[in-house]
Amino acid sequence: MQSISSATAGTATGAGVAARAVEVWKVYGSSEITRVDALAGVTLDLQRGRFTAIMGPSGSGKSTLLHCLAGLDRVTGGQVWIGDVRVDALGDRALTRLRREQVGFVFQLYNLLSTLTAEENITLPLAIGGRKPDRAWLDLIVETLGLGDRLGHRPAQLSGGEQQRVACARALVSRPEVVFADEPTGNLDSRSGAEVLGFLRRSVRELGQAVVMVTHDPTAAAYADRVVFLVDGRIVGELADPTAARVLERMKHLGAREA
DSSP, X not given: OOOOOOSOOOSSSOTTEEEEEEEEEEEEOSSTTTOEEEEEEEXXXXXXXXXXXXXXXXXXXXXXXXXXXXXXXXXXXXXXXXXXEEGGGOOHHHHHHHHHHHEEEEOTTOOOOTTSOHHHHHHHHHHHTTOOOOHHHHHHHHHHHTOTTTTTOOGGGXXXXXXXXXXXXXXXXXXXXXXXXXXTTTTSOHHHHHHHHHHHHHHHHTTOOOEEEEOSOHHHHTTSSEEEEEETTEEEEEEESOOHHHHHHHHHHHHHHHO
C-alpha cells in the first residue's frame, strides 16, 4: 500500500487537520434589503484520512462552504486554511497555485476536456504546472479506479461513471492536501454512483486522503465517516458513523426546523 506524503506539516491547522474554516462568513448584497448571509460564522475542522459529508436543505450554504474551503470563492470574513496555508490571505497567483497543487475538486458535471484522452485529462493539472506525474502514483490511482484500459479514450467514448472516475483520478494525481467533491454522483445512475463513492471511500482508507463531499443523498452520505449539517449558513449538528436511515431521519428534523 502506498501512502500520501502530506504536502504541508501545518502548525496552524494542527498535525491531523487538512483544512479548517474559522468563523467564515460569505455575504451577498450590500444593503439591508439585498443582503444574504450564505455562510454565517462557520467554524469547521476537516481531518486527514477522514471522509466528511456536508448536508442541508436547499439554500443552506453547503456548496458555498465547499467552494470557499477549496479557494474557488473568496470569503467575506473569517479564515480558511489548507494545511498551514491561510487561503483567504493569498493573492490571485498564489491562490491559483494552491488550487492546482494542494486541492483536488470533483464536479458534478465532470469538467473533462473533450479533445483530451482520459490520461491527458487526469494529468492536466500537472501539465499546466509544468510537472510530470509520479508514474507509480498515477498507476496506483488508475488501477484503484479500474481505468487501465480506458486511458486512451476521450470523454465521449466513456460512460458517465467512467468520466467521473477520470475526474476523481485527476483530483488525486497531484497528491492534494484535501479532495472536495460537489454532488459527485448527481448525474450518475445508482451503480455508477456506488462505484465512485466506493473509490472515494477507498482513497480515504487506503491512501490516507481527506475527502469532503457535498451531497443531498443519505445513501451517499452513509459512505462518509462524519456528516455535518448546515441550515441557513450555520452548522447545526453532525453525525458520526452515519447510516442512510440515521441521515434521513436527521434531515427530516432539519426540514421541520426550516419550516
